[in-house]
Amino acid sequence: METKVFTERIERARKVMERKELDLCILTNRSSIRYFSGLRMNTAAFSILLISQDDIKYVVARLDLLRAERDCWINDIISFPEDTPDYLNILTDHFKQWKNPRVGVELPELNYETYRYFQEKLSNGHFINIAAELKYLRTIKSDEEIKIIRESANIADKAMREALKVAKAGIKEYEVTAVARYTLLKEGSENPSFEPFLASGENSWLPQRYSSEKVLKPYELNLLDMGGIYRGYCSDITRTFSVGETTPEQYRLFHEILTVQQNTIKSLRPGISAGEVDYIARRAIEELGYGEYFPHLTGHGLGIDIHEGPIIDKERTDILQKNMVLTIEPGVYLPGVGAVRIEDMVLITDDGYEILTQTRRDLIN
Template identity: 30%
Template sequence: MDKRSHLQRVEKLQKTLKKEKIDALLVTQPENRRYLSGYTAGDHGIQETSGILLIPSSGKPHLLTDSRFTLQAEEEAQGYQVQNYPKGPIKLLKKLLPSLDVATLGFESNYTLHSTAARLSKMAEKTGITLKPVSEMIERMRIIKSEEELELLRESTRLNEQVFKMVFNSIEPGMSEREVALAIDLTMHELGAEKPSFDTIVAFGTNAAKPHAVPTDKVLETGQLVLIDMGLIYKGYCSDMTRTFIAGKPDSTFKNRVRIVRKAQLAGMKAIRSGASCKDVDQAARQVIKDAGYGKAFQHSLGHGVGIAVHEEPRLSPMSRKKLKTGMVVTVEPGIYLPEWGGIRLENMVIVKKNGYELLNKDTTFLDL
């Protein structure tokens, strides 16, 4: 993604800041930071940042960081004024904000630590600046993907499927969940991914009844159920896919249950179009599983948005009040989870279109039995 795309996003954000009468906004959420600047450095923890964006309502944006990241920031955040804070960001802001005539400073309330907000508040009192908590301002920009972003999501999904095919051919009884997960992660790197978009899930047998199972030393046996949930980051954009299969010949029980989950997935996708309620899409898939007698075994929402973060808005959930719009990207991932048996989840990604959807996943292996 080129420099112009990031600066166009900054300009769009600046229009919103003017409308909201905010003179500048501090951006600390890592995905929002990358979305606006192209700066890829990650945070080692919520208390340790690799940089903060200061976006004034007009003029050049700033990236505030320390000497460890200066060169990377200057290379990646083109169009930004990079400034170091050897004594921490608050002391730099105390000097910088008055020079930019900032009277009202916004901050991301959903991500800012209470301790950081307290320090900002003290600084604001001393400088006469008014603090204004901001929620979802940048996330609302991210929810509709540009054609450039959609192409990156298509490529991320294609690469994810390629990794799955390569690793699947090497899976055999005797391998552990950890070994398969490691093979997936290594193959992602070998094929050019930045990294997994989340911790890869590999679950055998009854472990697959845990929707977010953590790979263990459990060894695969012939005839055992295998659930793999995997995703990668390609040029900043995420993919997310789940496949469930049997190591060997599937029995009638598995075939029956996987067909129910697949039917639910197709029903959910059929309900997707611009203007559709996220709640109704979830219900379309959930009803199929309920009618089959497994309603209580579908324990989570149908899906979530995917973009520069692997979990973002909108949510295909019984509790959602949002409606889908053209250009949104969501997962469709119904499941059945039975502690004494295991679990099945099938997950694809789709782009919301005016009268339907575009399926990003091209490989239907293990979806139709």
């Protein structure tokens, strides 16, 4: 993305700082730093972004310094020695310019040990949690973000289709998700956006959210959930299928929940609340008699984080707006029968929606 994209994001963050009367923001959350810096880091790496009204300072480990200087738009980049007790001693002089600063931080993403360390470095500081405000900045996607998310969804579709090709009776759960992982990376994902899993038979209704050595067989429902990260942006897709014959109850459950999911998607439009969308799905499932077997939210926003606003759940007041991207994924987990969840990524448009994930939604694979 062009530098202008990131400077505009910084300016929106500074408006939040003005409203909160903050002197400084100290950001350690990986997603926030990626959003404002544009720099991809190894998942084990730690960095800090400092934002004031006058400057921006990016603090990275020594090992990452040269690459950050080459690839990041921020001019003031300094390094710290990893795995040393006083690793932020390099910021001591920088912090001296504030006598009694109001400091924005992201809780609970900021772990307690690091939080206490900042409090020692800024002993006269007053710390204010601005995690919600910064997350809200990411809910409405730009045209450039939507292009990236489309490709992320496209890669997830490819991985799902390749995984379904090998999902036959006699194959193990983890063998199927191995194909999904391989395809995600082969097609350009940085990493899976979460641990992909295939839960078959009893594992589906528990549910067991990791793949095991269990083999797939007929007369079972199989739930396959996966997603990848492409240029920083997550995808998420779930399909439910069988590798052979199903019972009449499994057949009925699958088609009932697929209908609920599709009807819920049809309700999406700018101006509707997240709580109302959840109510549409939840009421339909309750009317089918499965209310107690629907244990999770109806959907969630996604972008740099796999779960971000808007959250589609009970009584949520978030109002859907154009260029939000979210999932719709009602599910029922029925002991002795199986689980059904069909999940798609959806873009909110001017007057409705566009489904971004296109893998077929068939019961028999």
